[in-house]
Amino acid sequence: MRLSRRRLIGAGAGLALASLLPPARAATLDPRDFGVRGDGRHDDTRALQAAIDALPAGGTLALGPGNYVIDPERSLRLRTRTRLSMDPETRLIAKANAAPRAYVLLIEGVHDVEVSGGRIVGDRDHHLSTAGEWGHGIMVRGAESVLLRDLHIARCWGDGISVGGISGARVLPSRDIRIEDVVCGGNRRQGLTIGRSRNVRVLRSNFLATRGTLPGCGIDIEPDPGDSAEDITIEACTLRGNHGAGLQVYERGRRITVRRCIIRGNRGDGVLIRGGEQCMLEDNDIADNGLRGIAVRAGGRDITVAGNRFSGNAAGLRRQRPQDVKGWMHVDVAKAAKGVRVDRNNRFE
Secondary structure, three states: OOOOOOOOOOOOOOEEEEOOOOHHHOOOOOHHHHOOOOEEEEEOHHHHHHHHHHOOOOEEEEEOOEEEEEOOOOOEEOOOOEEEEEOOOEEEEEOOOOOOEEEEEEEEOOEEEEEEOOEEEOOOOOOOOOOOOEEEEEEEEOOEEEEEEOOEEEOOOOEEEEEEOEOOOOOEOEEEEEEEOOEEEOOOOEEEEEOOEEEEEEEOOEEEOOOOOOOOEEEEEOOOOOOOEEEEEEEOOEEEOOOOOOEEEOOOEEEEEEEOOEEEOOOOOOEEEOOEEEEEEEOOEEEOOOOOOEEEOOOOEEEEEEOOEEEOOOHHHHHHOOOOOOOOOOEEEOOOOEEEEEOOOOEEO
16 A cells, blocks of 8 residues: 555544645644534434545544444545544444445545444344345445455445446456455355455455355355456455355456465355366365365366365265265365366365
């Protein structure tokens, strides 16, 4: 990221506006001028958006402890070269709504944005409709150079985080996205969706207990038709207790590395590849998943499985096929998959 860490904290109501510009040009704004309350009762969407819009290029909005009610149908829209820094006791709470598509934070068509700290709480427990599956905590769409770190995102009607592109005369994918030290838990559709994008890094993050509507994965790499997801790294993450697969690569995913992850206790496959190309799965702990540890289906191509540790997978399937072909319950490759290499240094228990 090109943003500086320098911060000038203003006073009042736990909200401070800081500029990353030289001190002579720094703006100090009184948060009370924007009417921000953070009391968990009043809708703070317009007031916080006014504060964001008032930031100079390179500015930081530092949001103190409190419960800030956000209308996801309007969203908080981050601007180019701005930073939203939240206290660990800050909560952005989604206002109950019936919209099939709604986002607490929207990072769309901008660049050099950072969001850090705090919690986002979705409205899945109070949603006013049964329709739709796109009520996300954070939507990143057609954006570049975005850092999301030290966040906890839970109970969203759709995904905790969704990364994708903007459609138009041509698709504008998201580029250079980093997700670090994030927890997405108890969301309804996915913990994280990676759609039309380039160069996405997901590090030291947890994607837990996704359940409510299909596919219910911890992470789903599934770009919409018309473009792809390319150069994806998922490293040192935990994908546990999800109703679908821990990780799914559905279609049009290329050059994907999954390394040093814990993929355990998911109801579906640990890793399901149904159209990924040039995937490396190495040094992962893949255990106690309801279906196979790794399943590669038709469309999977140039997949390497190396140095992983497998145990306790496919308990239900073993009753259907009690004879144990070596590794069958841990790595299952369809005949139509091409170029799948399972190294000898994997450990099967």
